[in-house]
Amino acid sequence: MKCDCMKIIGGMQVGGNCSWMLNTSLSNMSEIVDEIVLVGGNVSNDSKKIIENYNKVVETDFYSDNRSRIEWNDMNSLLNMAKKHGADWILFMDADETFEPKFKVSIREHVQDKEVGMYKFRRYWLWKSKDQYRTDRPEKFSTFAYNSYLVRYTPSLHFPNPAGTLWKRLIKHLQGREKLRPYFGREPVTGVVGTTLESDMILLHHAALNWTQFVKNQIVVNPEAKSSKVIDRMMTISFNIEIDSALKWDFKPLVKIKKIKVGENNIIKYEGINLSTKTITATADFIMDPIKITPYLIKTECFCFTKQTLAPGESQIFAMVFFLDPSLDLDKELDKINDLVFTYQLSEYKS
Numbered sequence: 001m002k003c004d005c006m007k008i009i010g011g012m013q014v015g016g017n018c019s020w021m022l023n024t025s026l027s028n029m030s031e032i033v034d035e036i037v038l039v040g041g042n043v044s045n046d047s048k049k050i051i052e053n054y055n056k057v058v059e060t061d062f063y064s065d066n067r068s069r070i071e072w073n074d075m076n077s078l079l080n081m082a083k084k085h086g087a088d089w090i091l092f093m094d095a096d097e098t099f100e101p102k103f104k105v106s107i108r109e110h111v112q113d114k115e116v117g118m119y120k121f122r123r124y125w126l127w128k129s130k131d132q133y134r135t136d137r138p139e140k141f142s143t144f145a146y147n148s149y150l151v152r153y154t155p156s157l158h159f160p161n162p163a164g165t166l167w168k169r170l171i172k173h174l175q176g177r178e179k180l181r182p183y184f185g186r187e188p189v190t191g192v193v194g195t196t197l198e199s200d201m202i203l204l205h206h207a208a209l210n211w212t213q214f215v216k217n218q219i220v221v222n223p224e225a226k227s228s229k230v231i232d233r234m235m236t237i238s239f240n241i242e243i244d245s246a247l248k249w250d251f252k253p254l255v256k257i258k259k260i261k262v263g264e265n266n267i268i269k270y271e272g273i274n275l276s277t278k279t280i281t282a283t284a285d286f287i288m289d290p291i292k293i294t295p296y297l298i299k300t301e302c303f304c305f306t307k308q309t310l311a312p313g314e315s316q317i318f319a320m321v322f323f324l325d326p327s328l329d330l331d332k333e334l335d336k337i338n339d340l341v342f343t344y345q346l347s348e349y350k351s
Contacts, residue, residue: 006111008033008150009087010056011078015040015069016291018095019047021206028098030056032107033091037081038062041069042292058085069291075159075189083153090157092189093148096207097123103201110150110199117194119150121203133204147188148203156191162242162345230263231326237340239268244347248276249310251346254317263326270303270318270344274310281309281349289341296328307349 010033014022018040029036038051039061051057061077075092082090089111093099099121110119123145124133151157237260239253250273260266274280284304288294303318310316328334 006088006108007035007086008089008091008107008111009082009085010036010091010093011075011082012036012038012093012095013040013071013074013078014038014043014047014051014095015074016042017044017047019044019050021096022047022050023053024206025093025095025098026050026054026057029091029093030054031101031104032099035085035087037078037085039074039077039081069289072159072161079157079159079189087153089150089152091150093203096205097145097148098204098206100202100204106201107150111152115195116197117152117154117192118189118196119199119201120144120196121148121150121199121201123148123203123205125205125207130204130206144198145203149189150199151189151192152194154191154193156193157189158191159189228263229326230261231329233262233329235260235262235324235338235340237342239270240341240343241270242343242345244345247282247346247348248280249273249282249346250275251344260324262324262329265300265321265323268320268322268342270320271315272308272310272318273315274312277312279309279311281307282346283307283349285345285347287343287345289343290337293324293328293334293337293340296325296331296334298323298325304344 010029012025012029018025026036033056035058036054036056037059038057040047041063043062048062051060059081061074061081078092079090091107110116121144123143126133236257238257239255241251241253243249243251250271252271254269254271258266258268286302286304288297299320299322301319301321303320308316308318
């Protein structure tokens with residue numbers, strides 16, 4: 001679909017093996033935008049074959065395992081490619097998402113509003129089938145997506161490092177409060193010019209329909225899970241915390257680095273303190289690096305599965321219980337991996 005007045009470019013992250021869903025999401029995006037740019041690490045051959053069938057894909061930034069996946073870098077890569085191809089508007093969405101069909105018409109109405117700089121979309125998690133979505137925990141399963149939106153291009157657009165500027169991080173490092181390591185998450189785009197509106201178009205999240213991959217990669221908790229055995233292979237895990245600037249908590253692991261045996265049960269404890277003068281509820285998102293080892297992480301208990309509330313000045317110990325499935329030792333792609341990073345991103349819960 002072409003538009004004489006506004007060029008819309010779609011940007012999508014397609015790292016790993018998205019082939020179970022990629023044909024659907026690219027088909028959906030192709031009906032909505034004029035051109036598509038893609039970014040991703042360790043993109044599977046199956047995914048690449050699917051991508052070859054879409055003429056609207058004008059540029060890709062695919063990288064190997066030698067480059068860690070850092071989301072805010074990936075988003076800036078999409079932004080730069082869209083700029084290169086002359087975007088007036090950019091539609092960011094993930095490979096496991098689709099928009100409702102009528103958006104391919106209404107998007108042209110969206111971009112004609114000269115006062116608007118960005119549109120946000122409410123995202124519904126599909127569950128069991130494409131005709132069902134989750135109604136429990138609306139703060140998670142039917143909230144406005146923080147990473148999928150339609151934004152008017154301006155030179156000021158940028159995805160910042162969630163850790164802050166290098167100068168800020170260096171000061172924390174010298175104070176012993178933080179190690180200088182990559183931050184893997186992403187913050188919302190900055191530099192938007194114009195009003196931000198909440199669109200009535202619905203974004204559908206398909207992750208849970210790929211049941212096998214969802215259970216593994218999204219780490220659905222299984223309290224009854226037990227490791228089949230403990231093997232001699234060792235892993236060194238660094239525990240990292242990223243706290244949203246709006247959340248007035250101090251949160252840190254009691255042990256920053258730990259060596260474990262694959263297959264053994266481990267308990268990692270974190271201390272959280274509410275530094276504000278009001279009661280605050282927060283949620284935590286988990287990121288694992290390298291991401292390809294995620295299917296072998298089995299959590300049996302974790303504070304991140306529910307909201308956590310602290311009164312003013314209150315401190316509390318939070319725990320994560322997990323083991324690494326010993327079957328990872330049979331995966332030849334993981335032979336040289338001995339160091340992992342577990343990152344929790346904390347943000348204030350908004351009802």
